[in-house]
Amino acid sequence: MLTAAVPVFGADAPARRLRGNAPVRSPEVADRHVTFRLRADKANEVIVNGQWPNGRASMAKGTNDVWSVTLGPIEPGVWEYSFQVDGLTMIDPGNPAIKPMREPRTSILHLPAQPPALWDFQEVPHGVVRQHAYLSKSLGRLREFDVYTPPGYDVQPDTRYPTLYLQHGAGDNQATWTVHGKAHWILDNLLAQGRAKPMVVVTMDGHAAIPDGTGNQNNTALFERDLLEDVMLFVEVNYRAKPEAASRARVGLSMGGGQSLTIGLNHLDRFAWVGGFSASVPAADAVAGALRNPVATNRKLKLLWIGCGKDDFLRQRNEDFIALLKAKGVQYEWHLTDGNHSWPVWRGYLAETAPKLF
Amino acid sequence: MLTAAVPVFGADAPARRLRGNAPVRSPEVADRHVTFRLRADKANEVIVNGQWPNGRASMAKGTNDVWSVTLGPIEPGVWEYSFQVDGLTMIDPGNPAIKPMREPRTSILHLPAQPPALWDFQEVPHGVVRQHAYLSKSLGRLREFDVYTPPGYDVQPDTRYPTLYLQHGAGDNQATWTVHGKAHWILDNLLAQGRAKPMVVVTMDGHAAIPDGTGNQNNTALFERDLLEDVMLFVEVNYRAKPEAASRARVGLSMGGGQSLTIGLNHLDRFAWVGGFSASVPAADAVAGALRNPVATNRKLKLLWIGCGKDDFLRQRNEDFIALLKAKGVQYEWHLTDGNHSWPVWRGYLAETAPKLF
Numbered sequence: 205m206l207t208a209a210v211p212v213f214g215a216d217a218p219a220r221r222l223r224g225n226a227p228v229r230s231p232e233v234a235d236r237h238v239t240f241r242l243r244a245d246k247a248n249e250v251i252v253n254g255q256w257p258n259g260r261a262s263m264a265k266g267t268n269d270v271w272s273v274t275l276g277p278i279e280p281g282v283w284e285y286s287f288q289v290d291g292l293t294m295i296d297p298g299n300p301a302i303k304p305m306r307e308p309r310t311s312i313l314h315l316p317a318q319p320p321a322l323w324d325f326q327e328v329p330h331g332v333v334r335q336h337a338y339l340s341k342s343l344g345r346l347r348e349f350d351v352y353t354p355p356g357y358d359v360q361p362d363t364r365y366p367t368l369y370l371q372h373g374a375g376d377n378q379a380t381w382t383v384h385g386k387a388h389w390i391l392d393n394l395l396a397q398g399r400a401k402p403m404v405v406v407t408m409d410g411h412a413a414i415p416d417g418t419g420n421q422n423n424t425a426l427f428e429r430d431l432l433e434d435v436m437l438f439v440e441v442n443y444r445a446k447p448e449a450a451s452r453a454r455v456g457l458s459m460g461g462g463q464s465l466t467i468g469l470n471h472l473d474r475f476a477w478v479g480g481f482s483a484s485v486p487a488a489d490a491v492a493g494a495l496r497n498p499v500a501t502n503r504k505l506k507l508l509w510i511g512c513g514k515d516d517f518l519r520q521r522n523e524d525f526i527a528l529l530k531a532k533g534v535q536y537e538w539h540l541t542d543g544n545h546s547w548p549v550w551r552g553y554l555a556e557t558a559p560k561l562f
Numbered sequence: 563m564l565t566a567a568v569p570v571f572g573a574d575a576p577a578r579r580l581r582g583n584a585p586v587r588s589p590e591v592a593d594r595h596v597t598f599r600l601r602a603d604k605a606n607e608v609i610v611n612g613q614w615p616n617g618r619a620s621m622a623k624g625t626n627d628v629w630s631v632t633l634g635p636i637e638p639g640v641w642e643y644s645f646q647v648d649g650l651t652m653i654d655p656g657n658p659a660i661k662p663m664r665e666p667r668t669s670i671l672h673l674p675a676q677p678p679a680l681w682d683f684q685e686v687p688h689g690v691v692r693q694h695a696y697l698s699k700s701l702g703r704l705r706e707f708d709v710y711t712p713p714g715y716d717v718q719p720d721t722r723y724p725t726l727y728l729q730h731g732a733g734d735n736q737a738t739w740t741v742h743g744k745a746h747w748i749l750d751n752l753l754a755q756g757r758a759k760p761m762v763v764v765t766m767d768g769h770a771a772i773p774d775g776t777g778n779q780n781n782t783a784l785f786e787r788d789l790l791e792d793v794m795l796f797v798e799v800n801y802r803a804k805p806e807a808a809s810r811a812r813v814g815l816s817m818g819g820g821q822s823l824t825i826g827l828n829h830l831d832r833f834a835w836v837g838g839f840s841a842s843v844p845a846a847d848a849v850a851g852a853l854r855n856p857v858a859t860n861r862k863l864k865l866l867w868i869g870c871g872k873d874d875f876l877r878q879r880n881e882d883f884i885a886l887l888k889a890k891g892v893q894y895e896w897h898l899t900d901g902n903h904s905w906p907v908w909r910g911y912l913a914e915t916a917p918k919l920f
Contacts, residue, residue, distance in 0.1 A: 227664075227665060228665075244649075244650050245649060246606075246648040246649050246650070247648070247650070248604075289647070289650060290604040290605070290648075291602075291603060291604050292602045292604070292605070292647060293655070294652050294653075294655060295652075295653065295655075295666065297651070297652060297653075297665050297666055297667045298665055299666075300662065300663065300664055300665075300666055300735060302660060302666060304658065305658065306585075306658055307585060307586075307655050307656055307658075308653065308655055308657075308658055308660060309655045325695055325697070325704055327697060330694070330695065330696075332692045332693065332694060333692070333693040334690045334691070334692045334693075335690065335691040335692075335693070335740075336688070336690060337683055337688065338688075339683070339685060346683055358800065358801075361719055377658060382693075442716065443716075
């Protein structure tokens with residue numbers, strides 16, 4: 205079992221000590237001023253590209269081949285940033301906080317607000333994020349999903365909970381809504397403020413089709429099978445999740461918003477709460493059943509929440525979808541807000557919608 | 563709440579479609595041959611550096627500025643690799659599987675074996691990995707730890723479990739033992755084979771001192787406080803963990819091995835099972851109490867397991883520590899094995915030691 209001779213790969217630290225290279229601290233936060241650093245001896249140009257306003261800045265090469273720049277004051281928030289080294293976009297290798305993505309090139313800079321925001325860690329009772337790997341029977345391969353359980357879940361064995369199925373966008377994966385979206389802290393904080401009901405939250409990997417570069421037109425159909433036949437079954441056997449439509453919400457953002465609107469509106473017997481954040485809204489024929497009989501649809505739907513930012517590239521498609529719902533007589537809540545196609549908007553949308561659920 | 567105008571940061575996918583750049587697939591696995599790819603238009607040299615034998619190879623620039631190389635056959639395993647772009651070491655941005663590290667520069671290539679190895683996902687009952695963030699009272703700041711609960715934990719509310727406190731090395735963090743070490747799958751598989759008892763496993767962040775580049779001589783003392791006063795208390799209140807020494811193990815690797823031997827041997831009233839994998843073994847005076855009275859030490863210790871690879875740079879220090887234990891009359895198990903200071907060795911050590919616990 206321990207036979208393979210392998211190169212010394214874990215021994216980086218002593219090797220570095222011998223070279224005399226201390227670790228490069230990045231990002232270093234002092235109040236709201238942040239210093240970014242990268243050691244790159246052969247680079248000609250190093251840029252930090254941050255999501256905060258005016259977040260793009262050149263870094264300058266100093267001693268010991270370390271490039272750096274100090275920016276600020278930066279507004280509190282959960283911000284994304286990347287380094288661009290001679291045009292190559294990459295994470296900050298000094299920062300363990302990485303946005304979970306299919307192509308990870310983005311680091312996280314979390315500057316808590318004072319007083320704290322809903323997406324900041326606060327001293328309140330906390331839930332738990334539980335990681336599951338599973339062999340999907342629908343898809344025939346190993347996949348992952350996460351489950352947030354609210355504070356007290358383990359000590360109230362007779363309580364059953366409603367479930368929010370919460371979906372990420374095209375670039376992300378099952379971990380993004382918690383690691384970067386801070387969904388677990390948003391719910392902990394809302395709950396502590398008495399503004400939301402305790403709920404279980406399930407975040408799946410929205411990429412059900414094996415990526416092949418073609419766009420995977422059948423991804424939503426494959427995802428639907430995996431959701432309905434594998435994950436929901438697992439969740440309702442292994443968690444104390446209430447097994448009826450009135451206790452299930454199907455919500456997502458961008459690509460996951462399209463999945464949620466499509467699957468939700470086609471399965472109102474399973475989901476009474478449906479939401480799309482900056483959604484890749486479905487074509488009319490993909491939700492024809494729900495549009496055909498608005499009386500039945502409205503009777504089953506407890507909430508159809510659709511939001512999009514004024515500067516979002518999907519704004520027009522969302523407005524067209526809203527016009528379609530209106531023409532057909534399907535009830536909805538429409539929120540045209542400030543913002544574009546980005547996580548600061550989506551954290552806000554979760555904070556707006558979670559109090560309306562269940 | 564949704565007021566900040568931010569640059570379009572989540573809209574990478576449509577922008578890329580406009581540029582005509584399809585995602586770059588990396589790593590692409592076909593049987594045991596693996597193709598690595600990176601788009602880098604200005605690079606002069608791109609190298610893949612893998613942990614498997616003969617894992618270092620130059621990549622060649624092809625069409626569309628994509629560098630690539632196909633290697634293999636590569637032996638099954640959970641391997642580390644990095645790209646080196648003009649000397650800058652970085653993760654493979656095509657691969658979402660990243661080794662959790664304080665300075666993330668390492669991707670994971672997991673090639674399951676046939677028949678599957680203990681660290682491969684198998685169709686057996688699975689436990690759950692639960693993520694906790696906490697405000698450490700000992701350290702006064704936000705930290706994280708993970709808890710593995712074995713299969714059946716949630717459906718056997720009257721069962722209490724022994725607890726393995728399992729610690730990573732200097733470069734890593736609380737997530738590394740599961741994401742990269744596959745500790746959860748090793749335990750699931752051992753349990754399914756009837757070779758280990760069901761246990762709870764706690765993995766903490768071993769860096770208790772705020773990193774300041776000085777080496778933090780008091781890190782072990784700070785970590786001990788956080789372990790004993792914050793995390794163990796939390797675990798034994800919130801999990802059904804048996805609260806006595808005979809049901810607690812303190813095991814770790816490298817830096818975490820030093821922490822485990824030091825804290826374990828100084829707190830035999832709390833931990834009856836102690837282990838060091840390729841450990842930064844403590845100095846004699848750091849465990850003087852246990853050495854002073856070997857009769858009492860041996861009576862309390864159910865197992866002192868120490869292992870190190872023949873090619874490990876810490877071999878001599880481990881052999882010196884074993885000689886010290888022998889001279890003082892403290893009982894131990896000593897395993898000088900093949901291998902060096904690396905994760906293939908440590909997965910094997912966990913597979914060897916877990917069956918001996920509890």
